[in-house]
């Protein structure tokens with residue numbers, strides 16, 4: 621359904637490359653204003669091919685894309701000034717300084733933010749006078765981000781924004797993306813980092829071989845997957861002594877239990893351990909993570925399911 625609140629709508633989208641290979645095979649989703657939406661997927665799943673269609677860099681083979689109510693390919697002039705794009709590989713003249721690069725970009729952007737403000741937002745202010753070729757990989761990603769912010773975009777496309785950043789840089793980027801969302805910017809990002817999608821995305825879609833195979837909030841995508849309890853039994857206590865109802869799987873003394881009812885299963889396990897006078901070493905109980913959901917999808921794919 622398309623409403624004013626939907627800044628991005630994609631319906632039955634397909635993309636084929638020369639030779640007939642179909643990289644995007646009929647996907648549909650929508651992104652509301654002020655939402656952070658993440659596209660996840662294995663290598664070659666079709667994320668970049670999709671994002672390029674949303675950015676208006678190519679025309680779909682079939683289906684429709686609307687960004688801010690327009691076709692981003694045919695009505696590029698209406699869409700381009702209102703979006704910010706951070707590609708996977710930004711290409712900069714390497715002899716310019718950071719400030720010169722941002723200023724050059726700003727001259728091509730109407731109503732641009734002052735370059736210094738954009739550099740400050742991404743934490744590059746202190747590197748303003750450094751030549752681009754002297755930046756680290758992570759600093760170049762930040763410069764890419766600053767350039768995408770110059771036009772004060774209503775919609776921001778971020779293709780793997782934190783690749784190459786260290787843990788602190790990644791957290792800073794997350795904070796910035798959240799701050800932009802909180803001021804009404806709509807963000808569509810692709811990422812390989814599942815914890816990034818889990819922590820940042822309001823909603824997400826997992827792609828595999830050109831199709832969307834799971835979508836929803838991070839909690840919805842993980843909610844249907846089993847939780848896991850792990851521990852080590854003391855020497856001389858075989859896993860066979862555990863209550864059968866727990867369906868435990870053991871490798872030596874290391875035991876793993878997968879359950880849809882974490883609280884009940886954990887309660888049963890702890891009561892059994894207490895009554896048997898057994899100490900469970902390294903006890904760890906956790907709900908399914910997005911990583912597990914993702915790995916399951918990738919595993920099914922390898923198995924041809």
Ligand SMILES: Nc1ncnc2c1ncn2[C@@H]1O[C@H](COP(=O)(O)OP(=O)(O)OP(=O)(O)O)[C@@H](O)[C@H]1O
Pocket residue numbers: 637638641643661662663664665666667668669670
């Ligand atoms: N220009 C092209 N010509 C032919 N095939 C292409 C082209 N670009 C991409 N592909 C193929 O389309 C499929 C999807 O690629 P795409 O880059 O969209 O995947 P992705 O999900 O972004 O992957 P990654 O996570 O590795 O960046 C891949 O099989 C890729 O080899």
